[in-house]
Amino acid sequence: xxxxxxxxxxxxxxxILLTLPILLLMALMVTGGQPVPxxxxxxxxxxxxYVFTVGLFFLIVYTGRTxxxxxxxxxxxxxxxVMTFIPxxxxxxxxxxxxxxxMIQGHTPFCHMVIPMTAIPAxxxxxxxxxxxxxxxxxxxxxxxxxxxxxxxxxxxGWCSWACFYGGLDEGFSKIGRKPLWKNIDRRWTYLPFAVxxxxxxxxxxxxxxxxxxxxxxxxxxxxxxxxxxxxxxxQAVVFVSLFAGLVVVLPILTKRRTQCGLFCPMGxxxxxxxxxxxxxxxxxPDKCVRCGKCEKVCPTFSMDEGSIRRGKTxxxxxxxxxxxxxxxxxxxxxxxxxxxxxxxxxxxRLLFVxxxxxxxxxxxxxxxxxxxxxxLLLATTGRLVE
Amino acid sequence: xxxxxxxLGYSCAIFAVPLVxxxxxxxxxxxxxxxxxxxxxxxxxxxxGEVAQTIQYEHYQTLIHRPVFDGLLGQRERGFIQIxxxxxxxxxxxxxxxxxxxxxxxxxDFRIHVDTATQEARIxxxxxxxxxxxxxxxxxDGRIVRVHLRRTSQ
Numbered sequence: 001x002x003x004x005x006x007x008x009x010x011x012x013x014x015x016i017l018l019t020l021p022i023l024l025l026m027a028l029m030v031t032g033g034q035p036v037p038x039x040x041x042x043x044x045x046x047x048x049x050y051v052f053t054v055g056l057f058f059l060i061v062y063t064g065r066t067x068x069x070x071x072x073x074x075x076x077x078x079x080x081x082v083m084t085f086i087p088x089x090x091x092x093x094x095x096x097x098x099x100x101x102x103m104i105q106g107h108t109p110f111c112h113m114v115i116p117m118t119a120i121p122a123x124x125x126x127x128x129x130x131x132x133x134x135x136x137x138x139x140x141x142x143x144x145x146x147x148x149x150x151x152x153x154x155x156x157x158g159w160c161s162w163a164c165f166y167g168g169l170d171e172g173f174s175k176i177g178r179k180p181l182w183k184n185i186d187r188r189w190t191y192l193p194f195a196v197x198x199x200x201x202x203x204x205x206x207x208x209x210x211x212x213x214x215x216x217x218x219x220x221x222x223x224x225x226x227x228x229x230x231x232x233x234x235x236q237a238v239v240f241v242s243l244f245a246g247l248v249v250v251l252p253i254l255t256k257r258r259t260q261c262g263l264f265c266p267m268g269x270x271x272x273x274x275x276x277x278x279x280x281x282x283x284x285x286p287d288k289c290v291r292c293g294k295c296e297k298v299c300p301t302f303s304m305d306e307g308s309i310r311r312g313k314t315x316x317x318x319x320x321x322x323x324x325x326x327x328x329x330x331x332x333x334x335x336x337x338x339x340x341x342x343x344x345x346x347x348x349x350r351l352l353f354v355x356x357x358x359x360x361x362x363x364x365x366x367x368x369x370x371x372x373x374x375x376x377l378l379l380a381t382t383g384r385l386v387e
Numbered sequence: 388x389x390x391x392x393x394x395l396g397y398s399c400a401i402f403a404v405p406l407v408x409x410x411x412x413x414x415x416x417x418x419x420x421x422x423x424x425x426x427x428x429x430x431x432x433x434x435x436g437e438v439a440q441t442i443q444y445e446h447y448q449t450l451i452h453r454p455v456f457d458g459l460l461g462q463r464e465r466g467f468i469q470i471x472x473x474x475x476x477x478x479x480x481x482x483x484x485x486x487x488x489x490x491x492x493x494x495x496d497f498r499i500h501v502d503t504a505t506q507e508a509r510i511x512x513x514x515x516x517x518x519x520x521x522x523x524x525x526x527x528d529g530r531i532v533r534v535h536l537r538r539t540s541q
Contacts, residue, residue: 021404029411101524104531106429124459127430134422134429141429142418149421150410154403205459208432279399339396341389349400356403363411 015062018351022057022358026050029363030370041381045373049366052076057358066322066335066354070361071171074161077365078168082222084371089224090386092138097227103131109139109224112148112164116197116270117204117212129208154356156278157271160261160301161321162357163364166219170260174252174300182254183297190262190302190317193269200266212266218243262301262317272316280353281336282314282325285343288332295324295333312342320353431455435469435533442485446477447529454489456538467521467533470499474529479503483530501530508532 030050037043056069063069089096098108110132121129128134128141135142151159160167200212214226215236221244228234243264251259261268275281284295289309296304303318314324325333334346335353379385410417421427428434432455440451449472456466468489472479483501488494496514501507501523510520516536524531 025408100522101526103433104435104524105526106434121430121459122427125430126426126428127457128427129430129433131433132429134427135418140418142422142427143414146414146417146421147410150406150414154406208430208459279396279403337396337400339392341393344393352397352400352403356407359404359407363407
């Protein structure tokens with residue numbers, strides 16, 4: 001029987017050899033080309049992040065399983081992001097709440113979720129409707145746009161499974177429990193993110209204010225939110241917490257899917273269109289497929305259905321997480337380089353995708369992991385989470 | 388043809404790794420290039436618009452921005468003008484008084500008074516386009532105030 005283990009690198013020396021580029025590149029990226037710090041509180045997080053990321057890449061190559069080890073890093077990356085970001089905010093301004101004074105100075109950190117809302121005003125008037133800074137300070141708009149552009153060209157909507165620092169939260173909660181308690185989700189819900197995208201993009205354009213950030217972003221709960229100074233900001237805070245509890249915690253546990261990413265996120269919907277430009281996709285070999293439907297059941301973002309299986313490719317919303325590839329009992333699903341025959345050289349196609357994708361995740365993730373381990377060490381040695 | 392497509396496909400795929408490295412290694416430089424190339428800037432309703440006048444005093448300076456009525460494509464009926472008092476070598480005086488001629492027609496359009504101890508602002512409108520004054524923002528190097536305006540005097 002042909003299985004997904006086709007992509008496994010059976011030879012240990014070969015797996016080590018294939019890990020070598022990541023070993024060297026991560027050494028450069030983790031240190032930022034600077035001398036290795038000597039203080040244990042800085043050195044230990046660096047070593048942990050380096051060994052952990054390189055170790056996971058080795059396992060991806062050696063075992064042939066992409067999703068299993070990507071997911072470990074992706075979830076830890078998201079948790080580490082929260083563990084790093086919140087103490088940073090407390091150090092910076094003593095609170096998770098951002099005041100109007102911070103906003104008027106352009107100190108609001110820009111995140112990728114804002115991009116779909118800024119697209120129309122940027123196209124029409126070359127202005128960004130966000131109270132941040134183009135180039136100065138933490139999470140400047142220009143830097144975030146460059147990261148997003150780089151990821152969109154190399155990964156397409158793979159951004160959502162290999163780069164987004166929020167996606168790992170609902171992915172993490174979706175791993176709680178063995179079986180889904182809620183299985184039959186009407187497929188029409190999968191169009192909701194596109195509706196949310198349309199509404200927030202138009203509303204933001206009309207009001208010149210990023211409406212998803214103001215009203216609907218569940219991740220405000222674990223990052224920052226507008227200071228509660230009025231009934232409006234109080235309602236907004238309640239909406240953020242409710243959406244976080246519903247879409248990021250409860251529904252992923254019940255469905256074992258990434259419900260925020262697959263059923264609500266407008267950035268995800270926006271990012272789906274970059275899959276059209278991206279060189280990588282996921283293909284299903286109709287000769288090997290036995291229509292067992294397992295891929296449809298396990299896809300975290302509802303990107304497989306009967307129609308897509310019939311067409312031999314995933315839906316536009318595929319985040320290239322590799323779950324279907326790992327789970328397919330017949331090895332019928334594989335990463336694919338556009339322009340090449342479907343199903344041709346799946347091991348090569350997988351490696352060509354996994355190198356840039358993992359590198360993106362590992363570089364973003366290692367910074368956050370270093371930050372989180374540093375906070376844990378700080379807590380252990382001083383009893384405080386902030387400096 | 389299929390060989391050419393496959394060659395191009397694999398070439399693009401191989402190019403992905405250097406692109407990721409370039410993204411991370413040069414993102415500050417690339418961000419500057421991107422902003423310069425596209426002319427993207429923060430919308431004036433957030434940035435306050437360009438500084439139109441700077442008035443120097445002994446220990447501080449007053450930066451008067453241009454009036455902002457910018458909509459997406461045209462002008463909006465309601466807008467504001469941002470004024471920033473910036474310390475240069477000492478603390479701001481407790482009382483700040485400024486007369487502002489925002490349309491540069493030679494006559495003052497409003498007079499504003501800010502108490503830097505209580506963060507209270509009062510405004511005396513000398514033109515019908517001047518509506519009210521917003522809150523006083525206490526920033527590290529001074530104070531910022533926005534005065535609400537309407538575009539026409541009708």
